[in-house]
Amino acid sequence: MARATGMTGKTGAEAEDLRFGHGFLTDIWHVAALSSELKPGAPIRREILGEPLLLARPREGTRDGGLLALRDICPHRAAPLSAGRLVAEPDGATSVECPYHGWRFGADGRCRAIPSLTPGQSVETGRISAAAFPVAERQGLVFVWIPGPGQTRPEPLPELPVFPGLTTRGRRIVESAIFESHMDHAVVGLMDPAHGPYVHRQWWWRPAGSAHAKSKAFGPVEAGFSMLPHRPSSNSLAYRLLGGAPRTEIVFRLPGLRYEHVRVGARQLVSLTCLTPISERRTRVVQILWSDHPVFALARPLVRAAARRFLAQDAAMVTLQNINLPHDPGFIWIDDADRQARWYQALKREWAASRREGRPFVNPVAPTTLSWTS
Ligand code: FES
Ligand SMILES: [Fe+2]
The missing domain is CATH 2.102.10.10 (Rieske [2Fe-2S] iron-sulphur domain)
Known part of the structure; x- marks a missing residue:
């Protein structure tokens, strides 16, 4: 199993600060507006x-x-x-x-x-x-850099993230929601491959009984990892509407950016989810959808309703989970369904350690194929 490496030099107090469900990842660009x-x-x-x-x-x-x-x-x-x-x-x-x-x-x-x-x-x-x-701003997003304790403004400022294909041209669908949860729970909830058949159970997305074992290849990219370009799940009705042979790549990068880029021939569909901590117990989630595919133009009201529905379902789940968080429960991370959640934690620790030690970030994710049923 590929274990995260490169997490040296943590003091007890610092490790405690970034314990799962606590603290903030600082010294990085956060989407502010x-x-x-x-x-x-x-x-x-x-x-x-x-x-x-x-x-x-x-x-x-x-x-x-x-x-x-x-x-x-x-x-x-x-x-x-x-x-x-x-x-x-x-x-x-x-x-x-x-x-x-x-x-x-x-x-x-x-x-x-x-x-x-x-x-x-x-x-x-x-x-x-x-x-x-x-x-700074790019591709219709405003980013703010919040330094950590004792850290100063880096010079020169690091590059902003780039999302290939995301444009401010044309009409985008933008939906936002506030999750009553720490950023960590919101992030792993959104990247979790196993919750779909339960939290998002609806006939137009994953019909009941359609769950099957699947395998996807992953690799490290920048401050995150990518589910490398692949055919979308065969049990997704929504993808089938696009026709052709869609290829999709899903990238996650710190601090909480999930980018899905679907190509169907010369057309593309992009879906960017930006998570930003408001406080220890609240997280802002902004969902941006854009496409030049004719189906998107036709189905815009449906796509908007679906995006809203998905966000509300995820938000309701973390609110439900929150009932038990005051009891300081432990968590179990299983292979392979929870591996992305573990990568997220390893990426955070390595980001914090590299900033603290003034050295380049070393991506702890190794190329791997993950399998799960959903
Ligand atoms: S000028 Fe701002 S509070 Fe007085
Ligand atoms: Fe979800």
Whole structure:
């Protein structure tokens, strides 16, 4: 059995922090919002990894086109900066103006002005700041980098994840849900091959009695693993509608991104699930579907309803599971159905260890074929 390796140098306290169902994976890009949610000049508030964040896009025509991501707590008296407005400084830079006393903070978090001061008064505004986080966007997604304790902004910033085929052109289906669960339970619930016949039992997906043994080849990719390109399950009615000979690849990568890329001839269908921890007990799940396949255009309302249904079923399962989590139960991970869940845990530990030790990440997943019945 391929055991995860490369998890050296953990102290007891650090290992405890990332125990399954506890803590957050830091020092990595997390999906914070959709690009379309950030309207120019209109800040929003998001909680990510327990941090309240302001996210904002400067108004068009201002000097800096980049996004702002600041801790959404004014250092003066804790008003949420996201309830304030964006203002242009005399030099053309964009600041956030606190709604309470009008203190202004730049994109680097530094205080730019305290309006109540009179000409003779001085406060060293440059020494006051709200924490600023690295923020970037690609393929319609806004990512924020949350450093771990004692870690600083990496220079240069690591590349954002790339999802081949995902485009902001055309109409996408976007569904989101809040799972009342720790990120870890939400992630392993979504990648779990054995829950389908139970949690998603419905005639149009996997008809009852159609479960059969299957084998899929897996291999390591970047900060995750791939179910290598294969024909989708023969018992999926939804896939059969696509016609032709679809090939699908399913990639999981840290911190919680699952990407399914189906090709049918020259057409493609992509499904991206982004999980972001809100707090220790809540997880935001965003599901994006896009395709240039004619069946997708026709079946859009059905596809949307199906996506909503799937999310609701998974959310209901973790809510149910949550009933017992306060009793601090143990978990059993069996081969091969739970191997992906174990890879996820090994990937997390290795990510944390590599960041802590300042060395390159070594993917602990070995190429393997996994078999299960579903
Ligand atoms: S609380 Fe923000 S300026 Fe006073
Ligand atoms: Fe599911």
